[in-house]
Amino acid sequence: MELPELLQLFSQCREESISGRYISPDFITDFVSQLSSDFTIDTLGHSVENRPIHSVVFGAGKVKIFIWSQMHGNESTTTKSMLDFFHFLKQKKDSDFYKKVIKNCTFFMIPMLNPDGSKNWTRVNANEVDLNRDAQDLSQPESKILRGVFDAFKPDYCFNLHGQRTIYGFEETGKPSILSFLAPSADVERSFTFSRKRSASIIAHIFKNLKEDLDGNIGLYNDAFNNNCVGDAFQEAGVPTVLFEAGHYPDDYAREKTRAYVFAAMLYAIEACSETLEYDISAYKDIPEHSACYCDVHVKDEDRKRGIYYVERVEDGEIVFEPTALEPALSSGKFAHALLDNASAFKLP
Ligand SMILES: [Zn+2]
Secondary structure: OOHHHHHHHHHHHOOOOOOOOOOOHHHHHHHHHOOOOOOEEEEEEEOOOOOEEEEEEEOOOOEEEEEEEOOOOOOOHHHHHHHHHHHHHHHOOOOHHHHHOHHHEEEEEEOOOOHHHHHHOOOOOOOOOOHHHOOOOOOOHHHHHHHHHHHHHOOOEEEEEEEOOOOEEOOOOOOEOOEEEEOOOOOOOOOOOHHHHHHHHHHHHHHHHHOOOOOOOEEEOOOOOOOOOHHHHHHHOOOOEEEEEEOOOOOOOOOHHHHHHHHHHHHHHHHHHHOOOOOOHHHHHOOOEOEEOEEEEEEOOOOOOOOEEEEEEEEOOEEEEEEEEOOOOOOOOOEEEEEEOOOOOEEOO
16 A cells, blocks of 8 residues: 555544543553454453553454554553554455455554553653563563463564654754664574564565655664563564654654554554565665654754753643753754754643
């Protein structure tokens, strides 16, 4: 499917009950409980603070795809895209894409793996553990649930859905990184194992289709091997895994534009999984690696290197963006998303 057609499909399937950045765990519980009987809903277990972690299963095709989002609580954009995807599954059974692609697949989805972090808008869980560094220790209930599904469902492919900060961009062009991806390494040599080749080919397929709109705005994450990270651990276990990172589209702090492109990226990824993949490692390797070269604001009449970035916190169920001096260790702050007289805190409209 061509990108304009897919984005039109997105606008028809966009889940209208959610927008902006903050999604509460209660919203997810209500949402999944109202899904139609096309979906099989289950509670996989509970978080540290005893919030339920839900699974949504759809389809009976032979290609098994495991998708989870918000293992980092303050990364909600890809969860929104997943809810849009549920809507698509419900609504578009007559579409060619459904008949050609979706019917071949079974989806096991977890729309919010870290409900405690999501409630409090933190990356970590309630024990202050980064679940994406707990793939070996499995010290947390949320990590055990994720691994339990991986072992029981035996997926053919995994999509690990995240969101990235506004600090990423491309040093050479000054463009922001709106979406990024990674075919995680399966070993310290970063070799292109069978499963990593498949991951890379999926990303190449996404890139080929999205670059028409996001030319120069799609990047790769660093591929240093660390099997404490879930993607690396699953790749090491031989299951092709793709890391998705939803980034910042200019002036869109609500990340509604990025939401549409993540939806499109998911559908292209599923298309790649459901068909016989042509390995396209060279196209993957041509995607540039992004770096932390951005901040949110350059304040006028100041040394442009001293940028401001927004720290996000939750206040009355909304995200407030609090201006803070840029930590040089975090980003060079070479580029900024805005040039302002002063940077004051704001709430999304
Ligand atoms: Zn993340």
